[in-house]
Amino acid sequence: MEVITTTESTETIERELLWLEQVIDTALTLYFNTETEIDTVYEILTPTIEENNSAYARFIVAHNLQFEERVVLGLAMLPYLKPQALDVFLIKNKNIDKEFSEFGGMQEDRRNGFIPTLETACFVLGGGREMFHKVRFIKRFDKDHFLFKKGVLELEEQAHIYEKLAISHEYLSYFLTGKKALPQYSSKFPAKQIHTKLEWEDLIVEIRIKEELKEIQEWLQYRDTILNEWELNKTLKAGYKVLFYGAPGTGKTLSASLLGKATGKPVFRVDLSLVVSKYIGETEKNLGKLFDEAESKEWILFFDEADALFSKRTQTNSSNDRHANQEVAYLLQRIEDFDGLVILATNLQSNIDEAFLRRFQTSINFPKPQYRERLKLWQKMIGDVFTIEEGDEVLERIAKEYDLSGGEMINVVRYCAIKAASNNTKTIKISNIITGIKREYNKSNKTFN
Numbered sequence: 001m002e003v004i005t006t007t008e009s010t011e012t013i014e015r016e017l018l019w020l021e022q023v024i025d026t027a028l029t030l031y032f033n034t035e036t037e038i039d040t041v042y043e044i045l046t047p048t049i050e051e052n053n054s055a056y057a058r059f060i061v062a063h064n065l066q067f068e069e070r071v072v073l074g075l076a077m078l079p080y081l082k083p084q085a086l087d088v089f090l091i092k093n094k095n096i097d098k099e100f101s102e103f104g105g106m107q108e109d110r111r112n113g114f115i116p117t118l119e120t121a122c123f124v125l126g127g128g129r130e131m132f133h134k135v136r137f138i139k140r141f142d143k144d145h146f147l148f149k150k151g152v153l154e155l156e157e158q159a160h161i162y163e164k165l166a167i168s169h170e171y172l173s174y175f176l177t178g179k180k181a182l183p184q185y186s187s188k189f190p191a192k193q194i195h196t197k198l199e200w201e202d203l204i205v206e207i208r209i210k211e212e213l214k215e216i217q218e219w220l221q222y223r224d225t226i227l228n229e230w231e232l233n234k235t236l237k238a239g240y241k242v243l244f245y246g247a248p249g250t251g252k253t254l255s256a257s258l259l260g261k262a263t264g265k266p267v268f269r270v271d272l273s274l275v276v277s278k279y280i281g282e283t284e285k286n287l288g289k290l291f292d293e294a295e296s297k298e299w300i301l302f303f304d305e306a307d308a309l310f311s312k313r314t315q316t317n318s319s320n321d322r323h324a325n326q327e328v329a330y331l332l333q334r335i336e337d338f339d340g341l342v343i344l345a346t347n348l349q350s351n352i353d354e355a356f357l358r359r360f361q362t363s364i365n366f367p368k369p370q371y372r373e374r375l376k377l378w379q380k381m382i383g384d385v386f387t388i389e390e391g392d393e394v395l396e397r398i399a400k401e402y403d404l405s406g407g408e409m410i411n412v413v414r415y416c417a418i419k420a421a422s423n424n425t426k427t428i429k430i431s432n433i434i435t436g437i438k439r440e441y442n443k444s445n446k447t448f449n
Contacts, residue, residue, distance in 0.1 A: 006176070006177055006178075008052070008053060008054045009054040009055055009176055009177065009178060010176065012047075012049065012052055012054040013081065016056065016070070017074060017078065017081065017082050019046060019047050019074075020075070020078070020085070021085050023044055023071060024085070024088065025088070026038055027041050027124045027125075028088060030126075040126060041124065041125065041126060042126075046067060049061065054175075054178075055176075056175040059174075068137075068140070071121055071124055071125055072118070072121045072141065072147065072153075072165065073167070075116040075121050075124070076116070076165040076166060076167040077167050077175070079111070079115055079116070080167065080172060083113045084113075086105075086113060086116060087113065087114065089103045089114045090114050102119075102123055103119075104116065104118070104121075104123060104161070104162070105120050106164055115164050115165075116164070117161070117164050117165060118160070118162070119161045122134055122137040122138075122161060137161075138161055149295070149296055150296050151168055151170065151171070151295060151296055151297055152167065152168060153166065153167060153168065154166045154168050169183070170183070182266055183293060185271070189289075189290065189293055190270060190273075190274035190290065191268035191290060192269055193268055194256070194257050194260075194268070194269045194302070195261070196257035196261060198254060198257075198258070199258070199261075200258055202254075203251055203254055203255065204251075204369065204373045204377050204380070205250075205255075205366065205373065206373070209251075209364055209365075209366065212362055213255055213258070213364070216240065216242060216259060216341070217262050219240055219361075220240075220259070220341060221263055223238070223240075237339075239335070239336070239337070239338045240340075240342070240361050240362075241341075241342050241356075241360045241361055242341065242344070242361065242362045242363070242364070243343075243344050243345075243346070243352065243356075243360045243362070243363040243364070244344070244345040244346075244364050244366060245349040245352075245363070245364070245365055246347070246365055246366030246368075247347060247367075247368050249406050249407020249410070250366035251366050253269070253302070253345070255366075256269075256300065256302045256345075265298050265299060265300050265341075266299050266300070268300070268301055268302065269304055270290065270302065270303050272303070272304075272306075274286070275290070276308055284326075284330045284331075287330070288334065291334045291338055294338070294340060295338065297340065298340060300341045300342075300343065301341070301342045302343045303342070303343065303344045304345045306344040306352075307348075307352070328353055332353075332356060332359070335356075335359070336359060349363070349365070368404075368405050369404075369406060371399055374404065374409070375395060375396060375399035377406055377409050378395040378409065379395060381413045382395065382416065383395055386417075386426050386427065388429075389428065389430070390429070390430045394430050398430075398434075402437050408444075412433060412436035412437055412439075412440060414436075415432065415435070416432045420432075
């Protein structure tokens with residue numbers, strides 16, 4: 001694979017923006033009937049990019065961007081990369097001492113200068129005078145245009161002629177550096193990217209669970225072939241919905257992280273505390289923004305402890321009940337329409353609404369590890385790292401006698417590691433392990449023998 005250099009990307013975009021400036025200057029010249037040898041902006045040749053290796057050039061070629069798309073995309077980048085090129089639209093109509101409304105555009109309190117809109121692009125492309133040009137442009141650049149659907153250009157509500165042209169941070173970063181920037185955790189994007197340093201062999205679960213996870217991984221790897229090359233998109237939906245259920249600490253979050261790591265797709269754990277709202281309509285609005293942001297990005301959305309959102313619907317005895325059911329119905333539809341992988345995690349499968357259950361492609365039960373799995377976990381986390389004063393064989397007894405989840409065992413290991421470090425040694429005593437186990441039992445109000 002060829003390396004994309006920042007210099008090459010910068011030079012490519014710089015040529016593109018110089019071309020766009022020429023297009024804008026010509027559009028204004030034609031509009032004001034100034035003498036020119038050009039009859040239309042379409043006579044200005046686009047920069048050649050066929051042998052260019054930059055991310056921007058590859059994007060143009062891959063999506064066969066035409067003259068009009070390149071103008072729209074370039075206008076969306078100008079406020080960030082060359083805002084002074086838009087100052088020409090700030091001229092006033094001397095007859096009424098106001099800006100030319102046909103230029104479109106807007107101004108923002110937080111930023112000086114002219115902010116282009118779709119109407120600005122329409123004007124530049126020749127829609128300033130004749131109505132049929134404007135109608136044609138509006139039909140072409142609606143909310144279903146791939147620049148919007150792919151998330152290259154951001155939408156406030158829906159694409160229309162007065163909407164500002166804003167390139168997403170993700171694609172601006174990609175065009176400049178060759179790498180897509182991911183959104184940062186905030187109230188506007190209530191999800192954190194999760195990672196793991198572990199590999200599949202570190203996931204100690206039943207064989208059937210790994211087989212089911214492998215099936216999900218293979219769907220992510222071969223989805224494009226199945227849907228597009230084999231044209232099964234007529235029958236199958238692009239989205240994939242999975243339910244993980246089982247006690248805390250049994251590998252649900254690790255499995256989601258490993259799926260992302262194995263397929264090179266970012267995994268975002270949704271913070272439900274920022275999503276669920278007591279105010280009517282706010283929960284749907286928050287989730288709508290989240291799904292809109294993630295649409296067509298090939299991200300994995302992981303809803304941990306999802307009961308708060310996807311629990312069983314209640315009898316509609318009150319307005320609150322009806323509102324809760326509306327939320328569930330809305331979520332059901334958004335998940336159904338989402339084109340990526342959605343993983344819902346819960347402690348109990350019975351907590352999830354049956355309407356959701358019927359729509360899951362895969363439902364995986366993560367039980368607490370049995371003796372064999374517990375022994376492997378103890379050996380990997382303690383036996384491979386520490387020396388046990390009483391000998392490694394004590395792990396077999398501990399694995400048999402104490403029913404713990406993987407998460408609880410990790411807490412025990414942490415306790416033992418602290419004790420070992422405080423004694424400046426990598427040797428631990430069985431008493432440390434037992435104390436750590438007792439602490440975990442106390443947390444869960446379990447009887448310790």
